[in-house]
Amino acid sequence: xxxxxxxxxxxxxxxxxxxxxxxxxxxxxxxxxxxxxxxxxxxxxxxxxxxxxxxxxxxxxxxxxxxxxxxxxxxxxxxxxxxxxxxx
Numbered sequence: 450x451x452x453x454x455x456x457x458x459x460x461x462x463x464x465x466x467x468x469x470x471x472x473x474x475x476x477x478x479x480x481x482x483x484x485x486x487x488x489x490x491x492x493x494x495x496x497x498x499x500x501x502x503x504x505x506x507x508x509x510x511x512x513x514x515x516x517x518x519x520x521x522x523x524x525x526x527x528x529x530x531x532x533x534x535x536x537x
Contacts, residue, residue: 471511475503 478496481489 473504473507475500475507 478493478500481493484490484493
């Protein structure tokens, strides 16, 4: 019983690790109806570029995580198939 409880305590955090959908923390720039001057226009351009870079980095990180999860799933499937085929 103690071994089962210890195992559950170790496995529970891992099982919950991906239960929350990640979200980005990027800030969209406010789009003014009209720019007051060139400086405001240039600042807006910098803000748009920063927003784009932030979103792109988030998307890349999520895609990297997807690839790692797929590789882990494939490895586990291959391991099972190798085991199951060895018993034939």
